[in-house]
Amino acid sequence: MRAMRFERFGGPEVLEEADVPDPVAGPGETLVEVAAAGVNFGDIKQIAGELTEGPYAQKGPLPHIPGMEVVGRTADGRRVLGYVRQGGYAAKTVVAERDLVVLPQGVSAGAALALLVQGLTAWHLLRSVARVRPGESVVVHAAAGGTGSLAVQLARAFGAGRVIATASSEEKRAFALELGADVAVDGAAEGYRERILDANQGQPVDIVLDAVGGPVLDSALDALGFLGRLVTYGSSSRQAATAVPPHRLAVESITVGGFWLIPLLTREGAGGTALEELVGLTARGRLRPLVGAEYDLGSARAAHEDLLGRRTKGKLVLVP
Structure with missing residues (x-):
């Protein structure tokens, strides 16, 4: 399958397109055919080798496929939004069932991807910590x-x-x-x-x-x-x-x-009440996630360069 990976740490230039074997789902996991992947600053820091500890840290030997957020379809036909620890920049990835939420057709891939890290952060800031x-x-x-x-x-x-x-x-x-x-x-x-x-x-x-x-x-x-x-x-x-x-x-x-979202996702998973509420609000038009540019998966370097150069607005999306 098609994927973007890095074999050494560095800037956007270390990302290379590669043909790699399809991932295999284990117990409690689901194979997802990726329609779109989200780009985060955490991806850039991971590729740079700046994150050596904690949940963002690069796991396993190089080469490595980055990416934490995907929208795609499961083998049983569900259209889903999923959080992955690694492997999002690819045509297929494996997602834990507890990290999946089913998407209604009225919610675009870009909007859904904006709900995962940024949306869940905003939700927990207000609900879990500030208790508005x-x-x-x-x-x-x-x-x-x-x-x-x-x-x-x-x-x-x-x-x-x-x-x-x-x-x-x-x-x-x-x-x-x-x-x-x-x-x-x-x-x-x-x-x-x-x-x-x-x-x-x-x-x-x-x-x-x-x-x-x-x-x-x-x-x-x-x-x-x-x-x-x-x-x-x-x-x-x-x-x-x-x-x-x-x-x-x-x-x-x-x-x-x-507040930092990633430890919470590691403990509890991404699926559940908060993400379902965000998706529901978006589907009903009460929440408008900010969606930015769309890039072909092979242009992931350009997406990272644009993000670093502050030339972007909204959620950046990679399409395999």
């Missing part, structure tokens, strides 16, 4: 990104009283408003508290979802009210936040939590 309640105010940083754009929509679907988006440009802020945010503001650290309180009609906010880190995270803590929750799930600024003294949290009973 109806009527609460939610601030979403980087609201035009893959996870942020879904978090804006899910906050509204979950009953948030006011959704405040932050983004770095007028174009991105306009997009966040189109997705359902009540207000969209500049997310820079300087003047952050004043902008957020103004966007929330002068009141501190209940929840902040942060993927920026550094000074922005520090400023976000100052915008939280009594029993406020900040959830960190990334650090795109590549800057360290100031250590938070316990008394700063105690004064307003503030909680700071973190």
